[in-house]
Amino acid sequence: MPKSTAFSKECVQSVEGWILDLYPKEDGMVIWIKTEKGDTTRLVDRWRYSIYVSGNHSDLIDLAKQIATDGVALEKKYVRPEDPRKSTVLKIPVSNSREAQELAEKILVYGGYKRFRLYNVDVKPSQMYLYEKDIFPFAFVHAAQRSNGLEWCLLDSQEEVEYKMPPLKELTLEVKVATERIPKFTDEIKEVNINFGGESIRIYSGDELDKLMTLVKLIRQLDPDIIYTPNGDEFLFPYLARRAVQNEFSEKLIIGREGSPLRVSNGKGTSYVSYGMVHYRPLPTRLLGRIHIDMENSLLYCDCGLQGLIEVARICRIPVQRVSNTTIGTSMTSAQLYHAVRDDILIPWVKADPEDLKTARELLIADRGGFYHEPKVGIHDRVCELDFTSLYPMLMLKKNLSAETVRCKCCPDSTERVPELNYNICEKRKGIVPRSIELLLKKRTKYKELEGRVSDPSLRSLYEKRRAALKWILVCAFGYLGFKNARFGKIDAHIATCAFARQTLLKAARLAEERGFELVHGIVDSLWLKKRGATENDFIELRDEIYRETELPISFEGVYRWIVFLPSEARRNLPVLTRYYGVFMDGRVKARGIATRRHDIPEVVRKCIEEMLTVLAKGEDSSDFYSRMPESIDVLKKYVQALKSRRIELEDLFIERHLSREVHEYRHEVLQAIAAKQLVKEEVEVRAGQSISFIIINSENKFSKNRVLAAELVDERTPYDVDRYLELLFSSAATILAPFGYTASDLKRATNLL
Amino acid sequence: MFDSLFGKLNLGHLVFLHGTQYCLALSELLCVQAQLALAEGGLESKAIFIDGGNTFDPCLVAEYAEQLSLDSDKVLENIFVSRAFTYHQLTSLIANNLKPWIDRLKIKLAVISNILEPYSYPDVAGKQSSIFFKVALNSLVTTIKEKKIVAIVTSLNDRYFHKKSFFKQIAYHSDIIAKLEDYGDLTTAILEKHSVSALITLVSSLRL
Numbered sequence: 001m002p003k004s005t006a007f008s009k010e011c012v013q014s015v016e017g018w019i020l021d022l023y024p025k026e027d028g029m030v031i032w033i034k035t036e037k038g039d040t041t042r043l044v045d046r047w048r049y050s051i052y053v054s055g056n057h058s059d060l061i062d063l064a065k066q067i068a069t070d071g072v073a074l075e076k077k078y079v080r081p082e083d084p085r086k087s088t089v090l091k092i093p094v095s096n097s098r099e100a101q102e103l104a105e106k107i108l109v110y111g112g113y114k115r116f117r118l119y120n121v122d123v124k125p126s127q128m129y130l131y132e133k134d135i136f137p138f139a140f141v142h143a144a145q146r147s148n149g150l151e152w153c154l155l156d157s158q159e160e161v162e163y164k165m166p167p168l169k170e171l172t173l174e175v176k177v178a179t180e181r182i183p184k185f186t187d188e189i190k191e192v193n194i195n196f197g198g199e200s201i202r203i204y205s206g207d208e209l210d211k212l213m214t215l216v217k218l219i220r221q222l223d224p225d226i227i228y229t230p231n232g233d234e235f236l237f238p239y240l241a242r243r244a245v246q247n248e249f250s251e252k253l254i255i256g257r258e259g260s261p262l263r264v265s266n267g268k269g270t271s272y273v274s275y276g277m278v279h280y281r282p283l284p285t286r287l288l289g290r291i292h293i294d295m296e297n298s299l300l301y302c303d304c305g306l307q308g309l310i311e312v313a314r315i316c317r318i319p320v321q322r323v324s325n326t327t328i329g330t331s332m333t334s335a336q337l338y339h340a341v342r343d344d345i346l347i348p349w350v351k352a353d354p355e356d357l358k359t360a361r362e363l364l365i366a367d368r369g370g371f372y373h374e375p376k377v378g379i380h381d382r383v384c385e386l387d388f389t390s391l392y393p394m395l396m397l398k399k400n401l402s403a404e405t406v407r408c409k410c411c412p413d414s415t416e417r418v419p420e421l422n423y424n425i426c427e428k429r430k431g432i433v434p435r436s437i438e439l440l441l442k443k444r445t446k447y448k449e450l451e452g453r454v455s456d457p458s459l460r461s462l463y464e465k466r467r468a469a470l471k472w473i474l475v476c477a478f479g480y481l482g483f484k485n486a487r488f489g490k491i492d493a494h495i496a497t498c499a500f501a502r503q504t505l506l507k508a509a510r511l512a513e514e515r516g517f518e519l520v521h522g523i524v525d526s527l528w529l530k531k532r533g534a535t536e537n538d539f540i541e542l543r544d545e546i547y548r549e550t551e552l553p554i555s556f557e558g559v560y561r562w563i564v565f566l567p568s569e570a571r572r573n574l575p576v577l578t579r580y581y582g583v584f585m586d587g588r589v590k591a592r593g594i595a596t597r598r599h600d601i602p603e604v605v606r607k608c609i610e611e612m613l614t615v616l617a618k619g620e621d622s623s624d625f626y627s628r629m630p631e632s633i634d635v636l637k638k639y640v641q642a643l644k645s646r647r648i649e650l651e652d653l654f655i656e657r658h659l660s661r662e663v664h665e666y667r668h669e670v671l672q673a674i675a676a677k678q679l680v681k682e683e684v685e686v687r688a689g690q691s692i693s694f695i696i697i698n699s700e701n702k703f704s705k706n707r708v709l710a711a712e713l714v715d716e717r718t719p720y721d722v723d724r725y726l727e728l729l730f731s732s733a734a735t736i737l738a739p740f741g742y743t744a745s746d747l748k749r750a751t752n753l754l
Numbered sequence: 755m756f757d758s759l760f761g762k763l764n765l766g767h768l769v770f771l772h773g774t775q776y777c778l779a780l781s782e783l784l785c786v787q788a789q790l791a792l793a794e795g796g797l798e799s800k801a802i803f804i805d806g807g808n809t810f811d812p813c814l815v816a817e818y819a820e821q822l823s824l825d826s827d828k829v830l831e832n833i834f835v836s837r838a839f840t841y842h843q844l845t846s847l848i849a850n851n852l853k854p855w856i857d858r859l860k861i862k863l864a865v866i867s868n869i870l871e872p873y874s875y876p877d878v879a880g881k882q883s884s885i886f887f888k889v890a891l892n893s894l895v896t897t898i899k900e901k902k903i904v905a906i907v908t909s910l911n912d913r914y915f916h917k918k919s920f921f922k923q924i925a926y927h928s929d930i931i932a933k934l935e936d937y938g939d940l941t942t943a944i945l946e947k948h949s950v951s952a953l954i955t956l957v958s959s960l961r962l
Contacts, residue, residue: 484840
């Protein structure tokens with residue numbers, strides 16, 4: 001059994017390995033190193049991070065006298081990224097994030113909310129340490145303990161795509177609760193299941209205290225680097241912590257490597273707004289020295305696995321555990337913060353710089369979003385799809401679009417101008433945003449190349465996951481330019497990016513039209529084109545020409561045998577830009593905006609539509625498509641019969657909806673609110689932003705509480721509202737068949753329901 | 755139209771409009787009317803529109819201009835817009851930028867649209883946003899009096915009134931408060947406060 005070791009404070013030692021985890025403690029920054037042999041070493045660096053204050057010089061001197069702690073000093077830093085020279089600011093060392101926050105608030109009050117501006121307040125110390133030391137998580141390093149702290153030697157590179165991984169020990173932890181109903185913190189532990197290295201261990205004997213003791217003992221013995229849990233943040237760890245309190249074992253419930261017990265947090269998760277939608281994030285459980293991954297609450301893990309998390313951690317310089325439980329935007333921001341710190345630019349605590357003043361006429365021209373060309377509703381034969389690869393990040397990089405570079409003060413006469421708006425772009429410096437995405441774009445391209453080159457499926461999957469993770473970050477990079485809380489974002493840079501994107505798409509469309517192609521549809525970064533008698537090669541040649549003209553990578557997605565563009569449900573003569581389905585020459589089906597892609601549609605409907613599309617996908621062209629329509633309606637009939645005869649599995653009937661507000665704030669009895677209230681009654685904590693699953697049991701019932709049943713309360717005796725599910729089925733089927741004159745009523749008739 | 759509903763607007767007045775989307779339409783219309791000559795009921799002035807809710811619609815403004823037989827391009831050139839996406843930005847716009855802009859552009863009308871929204875997002879810290887709101891409002895009141903301008907402050911969504919203290923603070927400083935409500939195709943304007951006749955609350959149901 002490998003043991004964890006620690007450097008003694010007196011002797012000078014060194015270790016080589018991967019940076020597994022790091023976090024601040026009273027005596028400095030703690031860093032866990034995983035060696036090639038599989039051991040873990042705990043290092044401590046006597047390092048403190050600092051917050052900074054800007055303001056009038058005499059005010060800063062006055063503040064320094066008031067604070068009067070060790071290390072307070074005046075320093076020169078760039079207060080804004082666009083500043084031509086450094087300003088004098090006050091540096092105040094702090095011990096931890098909480099102290100930083102409290103001190104910052106006191107300074108604001110002391111300055112009457114006007115005299116001081118604060119910086120570097122809410123940057124996590126672990127990230128700041130990585131930026132300052134120029135290292136990154138899962139980097140292979142050599143660390144040497146010196147009398148004045150740790151000395152780092154990086155033996156790895158962020159640019160590396162075939163980097164070596166540490167020998168990680170992974171463990172999955174699950175807990176069964178002794179209840180038939182919804183598990184509560186007051187219910188006893190029934191059993192604990194551990195999976196380690198393919199071996200399953202059940203802890204079920206003895207009383208609850210015995211189970212907890214065995215769990216702690218096993219964790220210590222197995223000494224995993226990563227602990228996976230299903231819903232560990234929201235339930236499993238808070239539950240274990242509360243059971244430990246109940247059994248007077250809370251001081252001994254040690255799951256992390258640090259030796260400190262798992263604490264019950266009284267805090268609640270966070271509800272936050274993103275793109276107009278309320279989301280919920282539970283409070284993360286941090287295991288010091290190990291990595292906890294909540295498999296249900298980590299979006300990036302669900303999509304890209306551990307490999308994706310590690311790739312993001314390495315490239316964005318943010319600990320893996322934080323990558324797994326924070327938003328993608330936070331990870332992306334970390335990459336920007338690194339560049340700022342390396343350039344001596346301070347990170348504003350709050351974003352207070354507003355949009356530049358513009359006339360209403362300017363706004364009319366500027367605020368127009370992406371390019372679109374409305375499709376003609378209906379079926380089209382032999383249409384090719386060309387997509388610009390990472391168009392927006394590419395433009396941000398190539399055109400140097402960042403908050404501090406668009407409409408910069410230093411180059412008003414710059415020859416680099418934003419189309420339509422004529423905004424100047426800085427010629428003197430490369431922006432923080434372009435610099436932070438450069439490596440991401442480069443690596444994404446490299447992974448794509450590698451995917452095409454390797455034959456080993458596991459290796460291909462690894463590259464695919466890393467590339468997918470980078471794609472998430474890149475998608476976010478553009479959105480963050482206009483995001484209200486982005487540290488280095490600005491709406492003018494966002495507007496400029498959109499203007500360049502519109503120009504690019506227009507240029508490409510015109511080029512295609514000049515070559516005799518017809519633009520069937522275009523949106524944001526994609527074009528759908530057709531030309532009578534055109535071969536695949538003709539489309540590829542066109543792609544190459546667009547690439548030469550725009551100098552932006554563009555991919556050939558394929559030629560559709562046929563593609564159907566769908567209309568609005570409310571106004572049948574109007575197309576919806578993002579609602580279509582089609583089948584490529586190789587048989588791949590691509591669909592957007594229909595039931596197969598929506599999260600609020602029950603599985604039974606999704607399956608039916610998918611099966612209908614499979615039937616239609618056999619059609620070689622539009623006339624073949626028409627001939628297969630009766631067969632697809634037969635599929636619908638099959639599902640109608642199954643619903644009517646109640647042969648559908650209950651899980652296939654669950655509908656998932658988002659809570660856009662707190663349960664008590666709902667004024668109307670919408671279905672998700674009814675289900676949420678049922679859960680609240682069962683003492684389950686429900687917050688705005690969470691998703692609620694339920695079954696419709698009787699949508700017309702005059703008592704709203706009887707209309708649906710929350711998924712957690714469903715059992716085999718639960719009935720379901722056949723008519724309501726049939727309505728959902730017909731409406732989804734009518735959506736895909738709408739261009740051919742079908743309505744939900746027509747389909748009811750066709751399936752003998754009318 | 756505003757004059758006929760709520761009485762004449764005087765320089766140095768703070769007007770608070772709350773309720774439906776019509777507050778937005780009305781404030782945009784006032785930005786157009788402000789450009790008319792004094793004899794035509796205008797202020798012979800350009801306007802500033804500080805947008806706290808990202809709701810400013812230049813197309814609608816152009817339509818209003820055309821309805822008043824004005825050159826829409828010119829009208830749009832004379833309205834200056836800045837959007838605030840956080841309460842810090844809105845505070846900064848009101849407390850730091852507004853006064854120099856008024857001087858530079860010789861503005862007599864400033865609209866602060868959706869003023870409560872950035873301070874009321876579910877993810878902002880209550881105590882801090884309250885303090886910054888106070889800073890912004892006090893600064894606005896001082897600017898109005900000092901620069902002798904008319905300021906229209908709007909809140910388009912009454913659900914933000916759970917921040918009652920914000921509402922009370924605006925109400926305290928406002929010379930005119932009007933609530934606009936929609937009933938089908940009928941919009942009702944309720945005059946809730948008027949500085950001249952402070953205790954008179956007129957309820958005027960008008961087809962606007």
